[in-house]
Amino acid sequence: MTEMLVLDNLTKRFGPFVAVDGISLEVKPGEVLGFLGPNGAGKSTTMKMAAGFLIPDAGIARICGHDVATDARAAKQHLGYLPEGAPGYSEMTALGMLRFAASIRGLSGAAARTAIDSAIERADLATVANQTIETLSKGFKRRVGLAQAILHDPDVLILDEPTDGLDPNQKHQVRNLIRDMAAQKAIIISTHILEEVDAVCSRAVIIDRGRIVADGTARELKRRAENHNAVVMRVAAGDLDKAKKALAALKGTGRVETVSRGKTGARLRVYPVTTKSIASDVAAALKAKRIHVQELNVEEGRLEDVFRDITSSEAELAEVANG
Amino acid sequence: MGNILTIAKRELKAYFGTPIAYVFLAIFVALTGVFTFFIGDFLGRGVADLQPFFQYHPWLYLMLVPAISMRLWAEERKSGTIELLMTLPVTTTEVVIGKWLAGWVFLGLALVLTFPIWITVNVLGDPDNGVIAASYVGSFMVAGAFLAIGACMSALTRNQVIAFVLAAVVCFLFVMGGSGMVLDAAAGVLPDVVVQAIGNMSAMVHFDNIARGTLDVSDLTYFVSLTVFWLFANVLTIELKKAD
Numbered sequence: 001m002t003e004m005l006v007l008d009n010l011t012k013r014f015g016p017f018v019a020v021d022g023i024s025l026e027v028k029p030g031e032v033l034g035f036l037g038p039n040g041a042g043k044s045t046t047m048k049m050a051a052g053f054l055i056p057d058a059g060i061a062r063i064c065g066h067d068v069a070t071d072a073r074a075a076k077q078h079l080g081y082l083p084e085g086a087p088g089y090s091e092m093t094a095l096g097m098l099r100f101a102a103s104i105r106g107l108s109g110a111a112a113r114t115a116i117d118s119a120i121e122r123a124d125l126a127t128v129a130n131q132t133i134e135t136l137s138k139g140f141k142r143r144v145g146l147a148q149a150i151l152h153d154p155d156v157l158i159l160d161e162p163t164d165g166l167d168p169n170q171k172h173q174v175r176n177l178i179r180d181m182a183a184q185k186a187i188i189i190s191t192h193i194l195e196e197v198d199a200v201c202s203r204a205v206i207i208d209r210g211r212i213v214a215d216g217t218a219r220e221l222k223r224r225a226e227n228h229n230a231v232v233m234r235v236a237a238g239d240l241d242k243a244k245k246a247l248a249a250l251k252g253t254g255r256v257e258t259v260s261r262g263k264t265g266a267r268l269r270v271y272p273v274t275t276k277s278i279a280s281d282v283a284a285a286l287k288a289k290r291i292h293v294q295e296l297n298v299e300e301g302r303l304e305d306v307f308r309d310i311t312s313s314e315a316e317l318a319e320v321a322n323g
Numbered sequence: 324m325g326n327i328l329t330i331a332k333r334e335l336k337a338y339f340g341t342p343i344a345y346v347f348l349a350i351f352v353a354l355t356g357v358f359t360f361f362i363g364d365f366l367g368r369g370v371a372d373l374q375p376f377f378q379y380h381p382w383l384y385l386m387l388v389p390a391i392s393m394r395l396w397a398e399e400r401k402s403g404t405i406e407l408l409m410t411l412p413v414t415t416t417e418v419v420i421g422k423w424l425a426g427w428v429f430l431g432l433a434l435v436l437t438f439p440i441w442i443t444v445n446v447l448g449d450p451d452n453g454v455i456a457a458s459y460v461g462s463f464m465v466a467g468a469f470l471a472i473g474a475c476m477s478a479l480t481r482n483q484v485i486a487f488v489l490a491a492v493v494c495f496l497f498v499m500g501g502s503g504m505v506l507d508a509a510a511g512v513l514p515d516v517v518v519q520a521i522g523n524m525s526a527m528v529h530f531d532n533i534a535r536g537t538l539d540v541s542d543l544t545y546f547v548s549l550t551v552f553w554l555f556a557n558v559l560t561i562e563l564k565k566a567d
Contacts, residue, residue, distance in 0.1 A: 052410060087404045100329065105412065
């Protein structure tokens with residue numbers, strides 16, 4: 001069995017509203033799947049169903065081969081789950097809450113102490129371990145939730161917005177933590193911070209209106225960006241028209257646009273027709289025409305643009321379909 | 324079983340995490356005193372028993388048990404910890420029993436703290452301590468059954484005030500069902516069998532039986548069934564609307 005987490009056609013309706021509409025995906029050990037989507041797209045609902053908290057109207061979620069609905073206890077033993085908003089028992093201390101979780105997880109004595117100490121260290125909670133949760137800042141609360149999720153070294157981690165409310169240093173730390181654990185685990189994190197995908201995820205799934213609209217590595221997704229492999233260059237202002245002509249004549253290039261124009265120089269962007277790189281062709285063509293290039297950059301494409309493009313166009317299509 | 328105890332322990336700690344627990348215990352002991360001495364006329368009766376003490380217990384529980392039970396589930400819903408709790412490897416039944424058990428132990432503690440009255444009556448006279456022990460058991464059973472009702476009502480809502488009111492109303496039905504007022508009114512329009520059934524449904528009737536000193540199996544069965552029924556309803560409520 002290679003897939004540790006399998007979602008098969010999960011569907012959830014709230015009244016007439018279809019929150020999650022047939023989501024299927026598999027996460028293998030070593031994979032960190034970034035679950036992206038606009039607010040209300042069904043991210044949290046999907047994660048709640050995957051964790052066995054919400055009962056799906058159709059479909060099955062399996063954790064390490066155990067159906068979360070019918071074989072809940074076995075499934076939950078393999079699962080670490082950080083719910084949305086990282087709820088905690090306000091009157092308990094961070095340590096008390098971890099002890100409670102350890103006890104429920106069947107850890108006792110030395111095993112429990114080791115697990116708790118390790119979780120406290122990895123989530124960097126030592127300074128607040130004896131403080132009640134209600135007195136903790138948002139960032140610490142989230143880290144208590146995270147410590148609770150990783151306490152028993154589970155095979156599958158489902159983390160709903162693990163870095164929300166953390167400062168940049170803490171974010172960095174949590175991402176490192178996730179990366180460190182990634183090798184043997186199947187991890188899903190939901191986020192609306194796209195840089196997170198680049199930082200920790202080996203794969204990204206974008207959902208919109210309860211459906212998967214994109215699934216691939218960050219690099220694959222970026223390939224969908226309009227400006228993927230577009231070349232931006234700076235030439236002397238006098239060379240602008242000459243350069244434009246040369247680029248337009250070149251095979252494999254599409255639109256050429258002027259990005260900015262100043263007294264000394266102008267910036268041009270040339271789009272490729274396919275996703276293939278055109279940088280060397282562009283450089284060669286300009287050199288042949290003796291146009292001096294002051295700067296040349298190949299654009300990778302921004303995930304944010306892809307995200308916006310996919311999720312808004314899908315929304316518009318649905319709008320049209322609904323009449 | 325281990326999980327039930329872990330949950331019960333956590334809940335019990337949560338009760339004592341705020342001053343409310345101590346306030347509750349103080350009020351409970353004070354109110355039993357008020358009922359016994361002023362309303363029950365304990366000293367004036369000239370009888371060495373604790374009947375004036377015990378007879379008002381169901382009425383006292385009517386207000387105090389919902390105060391204990393209201394937070395059990397409503398708070399979990401409100402703070403979202405229910406999502407955390409129910410995704411741990413526990414069954415709904417274990418959580419339901421664990422939470423109820425914590426409340427029951429707490430109410431048991433409140434009951435234990437009324438021991439001075441037992442000492443008092445033994446100092447003043449020569450009471451039948453068997454009857455008193457049976458009454459304590461009966462009172463504890465009433466508390467457990469009402470607590471099961473309250474816990475189930477708490478599972479219905481995320482608002483503790485609503486949980487309190489619902490629990491008080493349902494408990495009230497189980498107290499009033501056996502009162503002369505209800506039974507007389509029912510006797511006028513309903514056949515005897517039904518009237519008897521209503522009387523048998525009442526916690527008051529069964530508690531009075533026990534408080535007279537007869538720990539009858541049927542009365543104990545009544546309280547156990549009532550408790551189990553409401554705990555079962557509690558499990559169903561959580562299973563069906565865990566995420567609402």
